[in-house]
């Protein structure tokens with residue numbers, strides 16, 4: 325290390341003594357045990373995948389093996405600095421290239437960027453790339469097709485990328501009818517954004533045909549692969565004509581999420597689109613990896629440094645520990661569990677699309693409505709039984725939706741317990757609907773005023789005021 329060239333200062337003399345407080349007025353005096361108990365109790369008021377079943381549809385709240393956290397915390401990884409020269413982070417660069425390769429292999433694409441920090445960020449990266457390609461072709465297209473079963477972020481990203489969204493109505497099977505795409509597709513449409521499996525939990529069975537229609541008119545097919553948990557090792561989206569797809573590492577690949585912590589939404593693309601990927605792109609020259617910033621067609625940077633590297637690392641460890649067969653089995657189990665749940669609840673709850681699902685299934689409150697019990701009441705009652713509620717009132721195409729995603733990590737006993745509880749709630753709706761309308765009764769806070777919370781968020785806690 326070089327000698328330091330800064331004057332040494334005694335920190336104790338930095339602040340004049342008359343400005344230093346001798347005592348903290350009203351500083352609480354508590355024993356260590358009181359403090360430990362306080363925080364332990366607070367932690368128990370929370371709910372997470374580690375405490376119970378969390379069937380939040382479209383979110384893939386699965387259990388993430390702790391070993392991947394341990395890997396992310398290893399000193400060699402945790403203590404590196406993003407400003408270290410490339411020569412000192414060769415292993416990191418290699419790991420990132422390999423993960424990009426794994427994700428491309430899983431999705432049937434050619435190259436991936438790991439920069440995007442979330443699913444929606446991956447979508448934005450993709451839409452900006454489509455814009456850039458069209459610009460390079462000298463084309464100015466105005467619209468993007470988005471089905472009514474897409475995730476809400478698809479409309480948002482299209483709009484932020486300054487495209488006009490044109491909605492496609494799904495058919496009675498809950499998927500996109502190719503005929504509708506044919507009608508709407510012309511030379512002013514930049515492309516289509518397809519969530520697959522879609523938010524009804526169905527595989528877009530006409531995707532290959534739709535891709536052909538879109539390509540024929542010079543458009544691109546963007547696939548929202550945030551729910552890849554249903555497809556790993558079973559379907560390669562690239563083979564169906566998809567041009568680009570993002571994945572949510574914080575859903576499918578072992579990063580716990582839900583509290584707003586860091587995630588990652590890598591985007592994998594076909595070869596023709598690779599020149600437009602964000603910089604830097606990691607390239608291998610001989611045995612050396614380097615970051616290439618000098619790519620004339622790139623859309624630029626999407627995220628500082630290496631992206632959310634801890635998340636990238638966990639995905640890498642997860643994929644290696646699962647192996648190709650393990651990933652495929654995870655998807656098979658995710659689909660099996662969702663169908664088991666669907667079968668178990670059919671009859672007690674109204675199933676708007678009565679056909680086998682992928683990784684999640686959607687019910688409604690139609691049977692409970694006649695007792696004046698709503699989806700919200702059912703969800704709140706689940707809390708009393710110690711379960712996290714499913715996603716409610718989404719997707720928007722289903723009135724009073726209850727969207728459940730059990731994931732592959734739940735065992736049969738837990739699924740049975742959940743099914744029994746849901747059946748008990750259906751019975752309560754008939755016999756004691758008042759009870760449901762008051763739920764939850766056994767928790768610290770009952771029904772929150774969600775509208776007030778959204779309109780006037782209290783972001784600062786002022787004690788005793």
Ligand SMILES: *Cc1c(COP(=O)(O)O)cnc(C)c1O
Pocket residue numbers: 382383441442443444445475477519548549550551572587589
């Ligand atoms: C979760 C999800 C997203 C958004 O991902 P974020 O990381 O929250 O931005 C997009 N599409 C689908 C289908 C999703 O399930």
